[in-house]
Amino acid sequence: MTDAPLRAELLLDREVPEELRRELVAAFGGLGAPPVRVRQTVEHRGAADIPWIVLVSLPLQAFLSGLGAEAVKDAYGAFKGVVRKTARPASPEPGAPDEARTARPIVLQDAATGLDIVLEPDLPAEAYERLTVLDLTEFAVGPVHYDRDRSRWRSVLDEAVG
Template sequence: MPDAPPLRAELLLDHEAPEALGHDLTAALDGLGVRTARVRRTVDHRGVGDLPWLVLVSLPLQAFLGGLGAEAVRDAYASFKGVVRRAAGRGAAGDDGVPRPLVLQDDRSGLSVVLEPDLPAEAHEQLLGLDLTTFRMGPLHYDRRLGRWRSELDEAAG
């Protein structure tokens, strides 16, 4: 049986993100079997309702998360988490002082998952087994108080 084709991702870096961050993320994703098709930068403008992210990674998200559960890629995922943490340490806060996370976005449904740089280990463990089809709207955030991933928009909609 032939191997499945590699997952493809697109990176969209904030205009303030360091060039090295794009290279680091591309390498970390490559280690997870995800090929970066394109790396682009945002323009120096955001709308009022835009999520203040530093990097947006668009890819087949459920397939990506499902593949991360395999023991063989645990080290590569640890490298990926390290890039997320380093990105936050490189001035990831915007002009308003609010931290700007890395966002994973499903290229089919548009559902997004916000990866804050200081997520606890249990958040990452839950993320690997998360069934994204149980959510209708995003973004998904990890609620530290409740100890689970949630979509406040889904909850508000009932």
């Protein structure tokens, strides 16, 4: 039996423009992510879904470990910039619904476990630094968010389960 090659998938909301799609693919490629497959969402999602704008599914622990490598520091800076740019809402049209005005995160999803890490557009530099050393085995259930008050990544659902 042969192992399938590792692959990353970007699932983009329909609102993501083509130019930003190219920037996202380049940012993940620059960080050493496996080849990226890009798809767009269908128009309807379930009510329980995180209101994300981009969902990236990839071998997450290896990707996060690679973020801290010295060789990718420039690409890492570009990655943080594209997260901020992607998640900030464009200027909505007059009369647009409130959700069109709300920043929506990028969600990194571990291809093996399904664990989600939510990257909000205004994360402090410290959050990204802690992300590079995050041990995904600490979490059983996601989503994992950065808690600014506690200066750490956490899963509220894991903590509720105990």
